Amino acid sequence: MQDEVKFSIDEEQRDCYQEISNVAMGQAADLLARLLKVKVILPIPQVNLIEVNELRMALTGVHKDDSVSGVCQGFIGDGIAGEALLIFNDTSFSDISRLLNYQEAEVHSHELEFLMDIANILVGAFLHGFGEQLDVGFMQGHPSVLGQHVNLSELIQPNHYRWSKTLAVEISYQIDGYNINCDLLLLFTEDSIPVLNNKINYLLED
Amino acid sequence: MSDQFKQVHSLMTLLQNVDVGLVVLDREYNIQLWNNFMESHSGLHPADVKDKCLFDVFDEIPKSWFKQKAESVFTLNTRAFTTWEQRPYLFKFKNYRPITGTAEFMYQNSTLIPLKSSAGEVDCVGLIIYDVTDVAVHRQALKAVNNQLTILSRIDKMTGLFNRGYWQERFYLEFKRLQRQPDACSLILFDIDHFKKINDSYGHSAGDLVIKNTADCIRDCIRETDIAGRFGGEEFSLLLFNADKQQAKILAERLLDVIRQQVIRYQGEQIKYTVSIGIAEYSQHYTSAEIWLELADKALYQSKHQGRDCINLAD
Numbered sequence: 183m184q185d186e187v188k189f190s191i192d193e194e195q196r197d198c199y200q201e202i203s204n205v206a207m208g209q210a211a212d213l214l215a216r217l218l219k220v221k222v223i224l225p226i227p228q229v230n231l232i233e234v235n236e237l238r239m240a241l242t243g244v245h246k247d248d249s250v251s252g253v254c255q256g257f258i259g260d261g262i263a264g265e266a267l268l269i270f271n272d273t274s275f276s277d278i279s280r281l282l283n284y285q286e287a288e289v290h291s292h293e294l295e296f297l298m299d300i301a302n303i304l305v306g307a308f309l310h311g312f313g314e315q316l317d318v319g320f321m322q323g324h325p326s327v328l329g330q331h332v333n334l335s336e337l338i339q340p341n342h343y344r345w346s347k348t349l350a351v352e353i354s355y356q357i358d359g360y361n362i363n364c365d366l367l368l369l370f371t372e373d374s375i376p377v378l379n380n381k382i383n384y385l386l387e388d
Numbered sequence: 389m390s391d392q393f394k395q396v397h398s399l400m401t402l403l404q405n406v407d408v409g410l411v412v413l414d415r416e417y418n419i420q421l422w423n424n425f426m427e428s429h430s431g432l433h434p435a436d437v438k439d440k441c442l443f444d445v446f447d448e449i450p451k452s453w454f455k456q457k458a459e460s461v462f463t464l465n466t467r468a469f470t471t472w473e474q475r476p477y478l479f480k481f482k483n484y485r486p487i488t489g490t491a492e493f494m495y496q497n498s499t500l501i502p503l504k505s506s507a508g509e510v511d512c513v514g515l516i517i518y519d520v521t522d523v524a525v526h527r528q529a530l531k532a533v534n535n536q537l538t539i540l541s542r543i544d545k546m547t548g549l550f551n552r553g554y555w556q557e558r559f560y561l562e563f564k565r566l567q568r569q570p571d572a573c574s575l576i577l578f579d580i581d582h583f584k585k586i587n588d589s590y591g592h593s594a595g596d597l598v599i600k601n602t603a604d605c606i607r608d609c610i611r612e613t614d615i616a617g618r619f620g621g622e623e624f625s626l627l628l629f630n631a632d633k634q635q636a637k638i639l640a641e642r643l644l645d646v647i648r649q650q651v652i653r654y655q656g657e658q659i660k661y662t663v664s665i666g667i668a669e670y671s672q673h674y675t676s677a678e679i680w681l682e683l684a685d686k687a688l689y690q691s692k693h694q695g696r697d698c699i700n701l702a703d
Contacts, residue, residue, distance in 0.1 A: 213464045255469075294474050299457070306466035324497050324518070325469050
């Protein structure tokens with residue numbers, strides 16, 4: 183029972199996570215807009231404590247039968263660890279070539295280039311903004327390509343055994359005027375939740 | 389000597405000897421720092437490259453590609469990462485294991501980090517080069533083996549056609565697609581006539597030759613988009629896209645005709661054979677793929693009962 187409380191968040195805390203995510207997401211979107219010179223549509227970030235095996239269902243921006251591509255990147259700092267997942271619906275890629283210009287890259291690697299460029303910016307900026315508010319400096323691991331043109335179940339194969347709950351922040355970015363859909367998912371490990379809650383409570387006291 | 393100085397000295401020695409490449413580039417992409425790793429692998433001394441433009445010294449680095457990554461680090465103050473999957477290497481270095489390694493060059497991941505001046509502005513980027521040759525080689529080998537396994541698990545070894553399992557998988561998939569988006573599509577089932585007799589009179593090797601020959605005839609007759617499978621011992625199945633039963637019949641007649649003309653030479657004997665064919669076109673009334681399959685099978689049996697070497701269409 184004690185664990186249940188330890189690894190849970192209340193409504194006030196959820197609102198706080200949402201607010202912090204909102205600020206970090208805004209900073210990330212601003213950088214993206216500056217780099218691509220486009221307008222980025224900002225949704226409200228979804229903050230949920232979910233079971234790892236519900237992860238696939240939690241992804242609202244992509245449908246389970248769609249062909250998707252994804253990149254993941256681990257981060258860690260101050261007792262908080264997690265992974266950032268960036269998932270693109272493959273239907274986005276036709277519009278992406280319209281948006282970007284990778285002259286020297288091979289045609290077939292365009293998609294990967296885009297995926298990496300966007301991941302670099304969104305994940306980096308989000309973690310920077312998120313960390314700044316909580317006074318944590320995150321180290322980022324090297325991003326790894328989860329898969330290209332696969333369905334969601336092939337992309338995410340959670341290791342159910344090591345941990346069961348995850349704090350998930352989901353942001354579905356859209357780019358104005360383009361049919362581009364991407365999901366940024368920040369997943370914090372179960373044992374990071376008490377540490378995060380501590381920091382959040384500190385903010386809430388002010 | 390102060391403790392602090394000693395610490396800095398130790399740290400510098402570590403950075404010099406750490407087994408990753410460390411480079412510092414200024415705003416004009418001139419090389420400012422070049423550690424031991426970079427020196428050893430490139431054969432260029434720090435003094436050779438100091439204040440030289442990265443792209444002049446290493447023309448293998450695509451300028452606009454690299455700049456696109458680095459500019460975001462300079463202007464947005466964020467890190468950037470590149471992986472070997474995007475581009476196998478930035479610097480064309482030899483494989484660290486030149487004798488036993490299978491890769492010709494060193495696969496590299498790289499990280500670009502913003503470096504701030506004392507004034508707080510990003511005036512340099514730090515470039516970190518990781519050797520990921522082993523990871524890349526293993527990943528590629530695994531992918532190749534998996535692809536090979538996928539193909540092997542789908543193909544009937546003797547005929548090179550799809551095996552029953554995979555053919556059915558595709559058949560069910562197409563059925564589902566047709567239910568959503570109705571289209572003309574026909575199923576052909578056919579069977580070699582008196583196959584048991586061929587085996588009994590000439591031996592099983594002769595029977596195998598007949599089966600292989602049938603597969604060759606199928607390949608000659610169908611279009612590239614059609615899905616052909618070996619359904620059972622001497623039974624074959626074809627799924628024809630954008631073909632109603634009349635169009636399927638034309639293909640079946642050609643197949644019947646081609647097979648009639650085949651002569652299998654085996655140990656001085658000349659073997660001739662025929663096939664019986666059943667056709668069923670997709671209908672929206674079918675509630676399951678099995679019903680469709682059953683109808684084609686019934687049409688095939690009609691052909692058998694009518695004396696073989698002929699075609700029947702399901703109603």
